[in-house]
Amino acid sequence: MASTVPLSYSSYHTYAECPLRWKFLYVDRLPETPRGYFTFGRVIHTVLEDLVRPLLVPGARRLAAGDAQRTLDEWHSKGAEPSAVRPITSEELLAAYDRAWLSEGYASPEEEARYKALGRDLLLRYYRQFVKEPPRPVAVEEHLEARWDGIPIHGYIDRIDRTDDGGLEIVDYKTSRELSGEDARSSEQLSIYQVLVENNYTEPVEGLTLYHLRSLTPHRVPPRPREALAALHDRLGTVVDGIRTEAFEPTPGRHCGRCDFQSRCPEFRAVPGTDEARLAQLVDRFDALRQQEQQVGEELRRTADELHRAAEQFGVHRIPGSSRVALRRREESWQYSPETLRPLLESAGIQDRVVNADPEQVRSVLRDPSVDPEVRRRLAEAGARKVKWYWDLEDA
Ligand code: SF4
Numbered sequence: 001m002a003s004t005v006p007l008s009y010s011s012y013h014t015y016a017e018c019p020l021r022w023k024f025l026y027v028d029r030l031p032e033t034p035r036g037y038f039t040f041g042r043v044i045h046t047v048l049e050d051l052v053r054p055l056l057v058p059g060a061r062r063l064a065a066g067d068a069q070r071t072l073d074e075w076h077s078k079g080a081e082p083s084a085v086r087p088i089t090s091e092e093l094l095a096a097y098d099r100a101w102l103s104e105g106y107a108s109p110e111e112e113a114r115y116k117a118l119g120r121d122l123l124l125r126y127y128r129q130f131v132k133e134p135p136r137p138v139a140v141e142e143h144l145e146a147r148w149d150g151i152p153i154h155g156y157i158d159r160i161d162r163t164d165d166g167g168l169e170i171v172d173y174k175t176s177r178e179l180s181g182e183d184a185r186s187s188e189q190l191s192i193y194q195v196l197v198e199n200n201y202t203e204p205v206e207g208l209t210l211y212h213l214r215s216l217t218p219h220r221v222p223p224r225p226r227e228a229l230a231a232l233h234d235r236l237g238t239v240v241d242g243i244r245t246e247a248f249e250p251t252p253g254r255h256c257g258r259c260d261f262q263s264r265c266p267e268f269r270a271v272p273g274t275d276e277a278r279l280a281q282l283v284d285r286f287d288a289l290r291q292q293e294q295q296v297g298e299e300l301r302r303t304a305d306e307l308h309r310a311a312e313q314f315g316v317h318r319i320p321g322s323s324r325v326a327l328r329r330r331e332e333s334w335q336y337s338p339e340t341l342r343p344l345l346e347s348a349g350i351q352d353r354v355v356n357a358d359p360e361q362v363r364s365v366l367r368d369p370s371v372d373p374e375v376r377r378r379l380a381e382a383g384a385r386k387v388k389w390y391w392d393l394e395d396a
Contacts (some may be wrong), residue, residue, distance in 0.1 A: 006145060006152035007236060009189040015239045020250040022243070024261045032260045034105030040115045041175045044213065045141070045158065046100040047123060048173060051093055051130065052140045054086060057162060059138030060202040087134060090127050097123055122175075122213050129216055135171075136162040138201075146199035151236050157193050160201075167206035169220075170197055179212035184219035191224050191232050304391055320396060327392045334359045334383040341382060348375040359383070 005026075015022040024030045088096070097119060106112035139160040146153055159171040170193045174183075184190065190208040197205050209220040224232075241247075252267045262268035271279050307326060311317060317328040336357040345351040348371060354361040362383065366376050 006154040007239065008153070008155050009192045012192070012236055012239050013188070015242060016235070017253070017255050018251040018259070019242055019248045020265060021255075021259055021261060023248040024264065027248075030261065030264075036106035036111055036115060037175075039102050039105045040119060043097070043100045043102055044119055044122070044175050045173060047093065047097045048126075048158070049141045050096045050100075051088060051127070052135070052137050052159060054088065055134055055137055056140065057136050057138060059160065059162065059168065062200055062202055087127075087131055090124060093123055093127055094120065125216060126213060135159070138162050138168060144196040144200050146196050148195050148199070148236070149233060151233065151240055153192060153196065153236070155189075155193055155196050157196065160197060162203075163206045165206060167204045168197060168201060169207040169209060170194060170205060171209045171211055171218075173211050173213055175213050177214065179210060179215075179217070179219060181219045181221070184208065184210040184221045188232060188235075190221075191229060194223050195229060307391060308389055323396060324393045325396050327394060329390050329392055331388045331390065333386045333388070334362070335386060336362055336383050341379070344375060344378055344382060348372055350375075 011022065011026060014025060025032070101116065103112055106115065137159050139157065142157050142160065144155060144157060157170060158173050161169045161171060163169050170190065172187075172190060172193065187208075187210060190210065194205050194208060205223045207220050208223060209218045211218045250265050250267045256262065256265075256268070259265070307319060308328070311319065311328050319326045319328075336359060338357045341354060341357050341362070342351065345354055345365075350365065350371065353365055362379060365371055366380055368376075
């Protein structure tokens with residue numbers, strides 16, 4: 001049974017992509033196969049935490065029940081000072097990297113070695129830039145929770161920095177191969193982090209950054225406007241409703257390629273061998289009937305058209321067959337355009353009597369003697385008549 005647990009960005013994104021995969025992960029708690037690039041990302045994040053943590057400066061937090069030292073005033077009154085602003089040395093950084101290294105998920109020792117060398121290079125290049133222009137971090141790898149207009153959310157934020165103006169900048173590291181400014185502009189993850197920080201800090205969020213570690217490029221964008229956050233809140237609400245009502249339909253797409261649960265998914269699961277032949281026959285039969293159905297439908301239309309042409313040529317509505325008689329029937333309907341109707345109805349003050357140009361409602365107005373005859377005449381003229389002929393069969 002799925003309950004409404006706080007949504008992380010990852011959980012929200014997983015459900016939005018495929019609700020069934022969300023169920024496998026968050027309800028059934030099925031494990032996923034470790035993948036090297038995820039392990040690599042985790043290790044780099046751990047080492048960067050070691051690098052950044054000594055530089056932490058306090059940020060003004062919103063007070064929470066039972067929470068000590070939540071405001072800058074409190075922090076200063078305790079006589080505390082920021083940690084000595086001395087980052088670890090590059091040797092210490094690499095030693096931390098060796099300690100943090102994990103081997104799980106790599107396809108081969110060669111792949112692991114390639115990633116290890118990549119991480120070493122990436123960390124050393126980042127380190128050189130970091131010591132030249134050290135940030136003023138307020139928090140690192142911080143877990144934040146909030147109730148966003150009724151929706152519980154949470155997330156781990158890589159880094160929150162103090163800006164020169166005294167505000168806050170949210171930084172999320174990315175180890176991916178490619179990253180663009182558009183990724184930062186459209187990132188829902190950054191939007192959720194903005195809401196989390198706004199709900200937990202008194203200082204304003206002034207910037208959102210996706211930091212591309214491979215190219216040492218910070219993609220910085222302004223905080224999201226309220227309308228964008230409101231739209232995201234709606235999308236989160238839809239996901240929460242889906243989880244609450246246990247709507248867990250599979251939603252196949254390109255993402256299936258990296259899903260570990262294909263063998264459990266109705267979209268991919270194979271038919272049991274014992275029933276394979278029987279079901280294959282059923283599918284073939286269904287396929288053949290569908291094709292026949294189409295052929296019969298086309299043949300039916302052609303025959304009816306030929307009969308209509310004969311009926312018009314000979315001026316008859318009854319054409320006998322050998323056992324039944326074909327009867328030509330007429331069906332008439334009226335259509336009105338809302339643009340033509342509106343001014344007419346408004347001029348008579350009866351616009352509430354016809355909704356969506358409903359022909360039945362127009363007919364009721366046409367029959368109503370209390371409506372001005374001139375209005376009724378113009379209403380009648382505003383309609384377009386559609387006539388449809390069709391055939392019935394009856395016993396001879
Ligand atoms: S295989 Fe595709 S459709 Fe099936 S659960 Fe996984 S992501 Fe969803």
